[in-house]
Amino acid sequence: MSTSSPATIEDVARIAQVSIATVSRAIHTPEKVANSTRLKVNQAIAITGYTTNAMARSLRLGRSNMILVVAPDIGDPNFSNILVGLENEARAHGYGILIGHTQNDPQRGLEYLKFLNSNQAAGLILFTGILPFGHQSMTARLPPSVGVFEPVYNGGIPYVGVDDIEGARKAVDLLIAEGHRKIAFIGDSRTRLAYSRRRQGYDAGLDAAGVPAGERIILEGDGTIESGRLALEQLFMRDTLPSAFMCVNDQTAIGVMIGLGARGYDIPNDFSVTGFDDVPQASFMTPSLTTIRQPRTAIGKSAMALLFELLSDSEPTDTEILLRPDLIVRNSVSAPSRRFQKR
Amino acid sequence: MSTSSPATIEDVARIAQVSIATVSRAIHTPEKVANSTRLKVNQAIAITGYTTNAMARSLRLGRSNMILVVAPDIGDPNFSNILVGLENEARAHGYGILIGHTQNDPQRGLEYLKFLNSNQAAGLILFTGILPFGHQSMTARLPPSVGVFEPVYNGGIPYVGVDDIEGARKAVDLLIAEGHRKIAFIGDSRTRLAYSRRRQGYDAGLDAAGVPAGERIILEGDGTIESGRLALEQLFMRDTLPSAFMCVNDQTAIGVMIGLGARGYDIPNDFSVTGFDDVPQASFMTPSLTTIRQPRTAIGKSAMALLFELLSDSEPTDTEILLRPDLIVRNSVSAPSRRFQKR
């Protein structure tokens, strides 16, 4: 029971008085073994406390039971909950997950590519829009892979995320419904493909509301708090201010809120603000931030499930799975201030 | 280069015109192989793009190059940054990290115990005060293990964290310096050992300031936002209110702040509040929360470094490594209100 080294299949075979082949079959293909034998084997397993040595198994099978999850930044507040979904689903399939952290350093990415090349992982989950393997990204032969949270540029890799267009549409529709027409979009068309889609949702909403393109205010940021504040400063230097700020993500929105607060404005009475993502901070801002929630755990679960579909070789059903985003109404949105209403 | 299956050590040997043993030596013990040979081998490696198959290596060596990190809740805001430190340090040693998520479910813990028993992980990092392996925890033979973030009850497992006593002392000293004497401690003596230590720091600080034990106000919570609010309500039902709330962690402090806000009080003018941990929300509260920072990335790095010391069999130098906590002064603390000063 508590011997010095873990029991092997041979120990089980000896006790059950069968061959190791039979033990292996009793475990993995029980229907191929007689009932009485299976019973003996199971008892022997219980006695020895046998667990199959995953390394030997992987070596023999030529594939491991690990899924590599690569993210540029593990510390990203969006990451941890997706990880929960990924882990749960993986474990349900008997797989473990391995964490890779590239910090956008191609050198580090390359090390994970080696990992993959030596068959250490059966599949790959990518938390980044660009393959993180530097110049080898083009030629790299990858195991079955799924992008999560944002589409992967390099093509051919299925993706699970939120419907960004619909989410943005929900935000803009709320603002329209409150009576806003001059809605600034503080976006980021460069770093993430998902962000361009949010812009599309914004445009679609204003199209539907009949706000001509000429009246739209578009600013470029890079999705950080600082860039939100900067974009705000730019706006104040122009003559036309919007009544509402629709931000490409919560970080940007937080920057805008900080900037407005510093200038002495009141949210939502002077200006309305919306974000996107529903990061944990969003509910702790003053006022709390109205935003679009990413169903993070569900995204992770769904992405991992898709990966297992790919692994089992059944044709992938969908190349893109978009989950429904939820509008989370809090306190950063109200009707436009009088200044705008009398216009 | 881009052949159908990954190159093996045999491919390298053939090209370098040496035996596979020599290749293995050239890689792992280069000093045992002639310079000229080493050169040939390295060239062959470059040509084939060989990466050593970690599964075969692990099988042969009887130990893997993976470290299992088990946490009850991966989503914990404290977790992700520690993970960054853990991952960086592990990778520097050529190890990968594997994530285990127990959700306090012994059944799940048991599955990870199997993992360990089948030698799938060379070491274990525990993010929880109790071994998560259910009733088998007592007898489980574990690989070298290190507790992180909070001490592991079951003993014998070294621990890396912050100096909770010193951290709490810094918070209480700040409050004393501001002129507070009636300082309530909202604690949690049950769920985490670390929390009891914070209580010790509180007592030590008040001892030093000459505040008699009889004047101290101690409440029990469980470290959640809700429990902070509840504790506050209890206090308001008594006749003596403190001038400051020292909370065992940020979550509790946030609960207290919300409760005080709901009752119409102003922080810090009416009451001062301190937290512990410096979770991301702390800086976004209104007012921002004065707290004690856990150097999370450093803790992770240090814990993993200690684990490698254990792995390399050199006697563990320290059974407990305590990092220095930093006082982060923000806006939730000021001198006591006049009500208390005129006492």
Added chain:
DNA sequence: TCCCATGATGTAAACCTTTACATGGATCGT
């Protein structure tokens, strides 16, 4: 000049599993 120590390399076993193939007994149909 011969022997031995030394250093470099090769041979082969071992790590633990899975599975193609072989074996042997039982069952069934004729």
Added chain:
DNA sequence: ACGATCCATGTAAAGGTTTACATCATGGGA
């Protein structure tokens, strides 16, 4: 009653690596 078929099980090879041991050449000391 005999051959064919099927089912349960065993035998052995293979997967890629590391390393103890064997081998062989080289050079130095006597």
